[in-house]
Every structure is written in structure tokens, then in C-alpha cells.
Amino acid sequence: VLVAILLFDRVTALDAVGPYEVLSRVPGVDLRFVANEARIHRTDSGMLGLVADHTIDAVTAPDVVVVPGGPGTRALMGDEVIAGWIRDAHATSTWTASVCTGSLLLGAAGILQGVRASTHWSARERLARTGAVVSTSRVTVDGKVITAAGVSAGIDMGLTLVGLLCGPAQAEEIQLVLEYDPQPPYGAGSLESAPAEVVARVMARP
Amino acid sequence: VLVAILLFDRVTALDAVGPYEVLSRVPGVDLRFVANEARIHRTDSGMLGLVADHTIDAVTAPDVVVVPGGPGTRALMGDEVIAGWIRDAHATSTWTASVCTGSLLLGAAGILQGVRASTHWSARERLARTGAVVSTSRVTVDGKVITAAGVSAGIDMGLTLVGLLCGPAQAEEIQLVLEYDPQPPYGAGSLESAPAEVVARVMARP
Numbered sequence: 003v004l005v006a007i008l009l010f011d012r013v014t015a016l017d018a019v020g021p022y023e024v025l026s027r028v029p030g031v032d033l034r035f036v037a038n039e040a041r042i043h044r045t046d047s048g049m050l051g052l053v054a055d056h057t058i059d060a061v062t063a064p065d066v067v068v069v070p071g072g073p074g075t076r077a078l079m080g081d082e083v084i085a086g087w088i089r090d091a092h093a094t095s096t097w098t099a100s101v102c103t104g105s106l107l108l109g110a111a112g113i114l115q116g117v118r119a120s121t122h123w124s125a126r127e128r129l130a131r132t133g134a135v136v137s138t139s140r141v142t143v144d145g146k147v148i149t150a151a152g153v154s155a156g157i158d159m160g161l162t163l164v165g166l167l168c169g170p171a172q173a174e175e176i177q178l179v180l181e182y183d184p185q186p187p188y189g190a191g192s193l194e195s196a197p198a199e200v201v202a203r204v205m206a207r208p
Numbered sequence: 209v210l211v212a213i214l215l216f217d218r219v220t221a222l223d224a225v226g227p228y229e230v231l232s233r234v235p236g237v238d239l240r241f242v243a244n245e246a247r248i249h250r251t252d253s254g255m256l257g258l259v260a261d262h263t264i265d266a267v268t269a270p271d272v273v274v275v276p277g278g279p280g281t282r283a284l285m286g287d288e289v290i291a292g293w294i295r296d297a298h299a300t301s302t303w304t305a306s307v308c309t310g311s312l313l314l315g316a317a318g319i320l321q322g323v324r325a326s327t328h329w330s331a332r333e334r335l336a337r338t339g340a341v342v343s344t345s346r347v348t349v350d351g352k353v354i355t356a357a358g359v360s361a362g363i364d365m366g367l368t369l370v371g372l373l374c375g376p377a378q379a380e381e382i383q384l385v386l387e388y389d390p391q392p393p394y395g396a397g398s399l400e401s402a403p404a405e406v407v408a409r410v411m412a413r414p
Contacts, residue, residue: 014229015225015228015229016225016226016229016386019221019222019225019256020222022221022255022256023220023221023222023359023360026253026255026256027253033253033255034255035255035256042248042257042259047232047233047239049228049232049239049240049241050225050228050232050241050258050259051248051258051259051261052256052257052258052259053248053256053257053258053259055257102387122387123387140389140391141391141393151387151389152385152386152387153229153385153386153387153388154229154363154386154387154388154389154390155387157360157390158390158391158392158393161392161393161394162393165393165394170394171406171409173393173394174394174395174396174402174403174406175396175406175409175410177392177394177396177397177402178396178397178398178399178402178406178407178410179358179359179410180222180358180359180360180397181308181328181329181357181358181359181360181361181397181398182359182360182390182392182397183346183357183360183392183397183398183401184360184363184364184388184390184392184397185346185347185364186364186367186383186388186389186390187347187364187367187368187371187379188367188371188376188379188380188383189380190380190381190383190384191383191384191386191387191388191389191390192384192387192389193384195389196380196383196384197380200377200380200381200384201384203377203381204381204384204385
């Protein structure tokens, strides 16, 4: 299985590293971080650099494409090189995946017309404008497109994807190795479950 | 708040990136990835490079120290430079934290004598040999030492830490921004909850 995970400047690290941590543990996987340029890309905070070892030109027919999100997606919305790569990869992929606002890049590539898709809760309206049918599920599978909600949802998406690729036994083994038995210490993880004042404070941020 | 997250060759990426993604969102935080050498460090799979911008010498009195785990901890168990840095940082830190087998490095530095601490389920015996009192909790707080279970538990630890540092309101805001409302598609996330045959298959791995 050849997996390509896209990187770019101002990517949200966990969007990429969540699925990576799961998918890199599939036996025999060839997982490559790709970008317009093969170099270090700084994450959204600027505090971490992630290395893309390969250019997108060098990885043209992955079985699985994963597009993470982050503030850096805004600069890529009109990038025809990235859009063309996503379109071409999607034409031959087994699964085309996104995390968070990475779905906006799938949409900008024109592959979400009439497709049900998830995104970060703050980007639902923008996703709808790409022609997607917005899903509020944490992970949405529609045909061969699998999309996750915000940031941390990429871990759930990754495990779902391993189940689809290799069957549940492999996904369960990886879940145990990653000790993925989440116990959030607070209850503010979704737009629907967070206390109203928490939502209001986050919405009021610049 | 000055936060130092240790990197090394063969680190498990999510161990470091989980707490990073949470802590980097604390207002005014100065978060630095540090290592013996300021360079790219390859993760355990070899498929990703993470950049340490700073040497440990350059970040000597962080308020928060985070030590991730991974197969690379084995090579560091006798590393007196790393152990000395952890000991010195712990002497002045507000919080000293680890994820997964990062707790073994805290133990090797001698700071877990009689301290309750968590680690990856597969490393509980090794942790006990450092003098720690092994906890099977996902996140354990004992004095100013906060330790997490395996890999993905670093996200829960990060949010707990933000609550301790800044109060619950800030932690809830970050949880919502990260849309951390986990919904694992399988139920094999802990040694205690995983089906026996899943545990047996993972234990039988080389």
C-alpha cells in the first residue's frame, strides 16, 4: 500500500501526524510525506518543522491520499498544481482522505461535487461552497472519499481507513499499540457538546 | 510559559505532537522542540522527520518539560547528558511531563523514586524498575510530575496540563478548537478493554 500525506507551510501538525501514526503501522506500507517542494514545512504555530521527503511530482499514483488541514490551506485554494495533483491521485486512488480543512482542498480540486464530507466545525459553510454535502459526523465515508472533522478526528479516520483497507483485526491491533482509549478531561470537544460560553469565547477570537 | 519538548531519533511522532498541538495553543506560550543536536530527527517508522530547532543546552529552565517515548528511548537510557538535562530542568520546572515510554527517561534521570507514574502498557515492568510506583491510569499527576499512558494519551495529558496551568476554561477552548470529541471505531484501546485475541496477537509480535 502506497500512502501519500500532503504537507504545506502552516499545516496543522496533528491533522497529518494522527493519520500517519495509524497508517505507518500497516504491515508493508510505503508511506511518504509529499509537498510542492521537498523541504521542511513549518506548522501553523511556527513552532515545529515537518519534513516532506518527496515532491508531489514523484508520488503520482498513491493507493491512499491524505490531505490535512490548517491555516495554510487558504494559500493553496487557488493553487492549480496542488489541485491537479489531488485530481490525478484521486482518479486512481483506492481511498482519498482528508482531515479538518483539508476537505476544502479536496473541494477546490473539484472532487466533492455532491459528495458527503466532514470538515472542522468552523469550515462547514466554506466546504458547502465547494459543492460538497456537509456532514457533521466525525468521520464520513462516501464512495472512496473518507473525510474527518477537525484536527484530532484524523486518528479516528485513520483507524476507520485501516479497517476498510485491511479489516478490523489489523485496526484493533494498531489501536492497542497506540493505546487509543481516549479519556478527555473536559467535555467541550464538539460544537454540539461544548458549553455555550466556550463556543462563544472561541467564536469571538480574532 | 516556556515549554520544552524533547526530540530524539526514533521518537514516536504522536507522543510529541499530541501535547504540542494542545500546549502550542496556550496564549503567550513559548514552545521549543529541543534535542541533543539541533537537526531533523527521524521518527520510529523512519517515514517522518521532525525538526528540533534548539539544543537542550539552550533551553535549561523550562516551566514545562515534556518527554515523549518511542523505540529511541532505549538508546537514551544510559545517556548522562539527557539524564542531567531532565534532572536540572525538573529542579526548576512547574510541571515535568512524559508520554508513553518517555516515563522511562524520567525514571533513568532518577526523578521517579516513589512517584506514581503511567507509561505504555507494554513498559509497566520496566518503569517499575526505575523506582516508580506504576499507575495504570491514562494520566497520572503526582506532585509536579504528570505522566501519560501510551502514544495517544499525550493529548489527554496535554489538556489536563492546560487545565492545571491556566484553568479549565482555557483547556475547554483548546479542546473545541481541536474538535477533540474522540469516537474510536473499534474498542481495543487498552490492555484491559481489548479482546483477548487482539492482546495475544500484539504480544506475539517480534
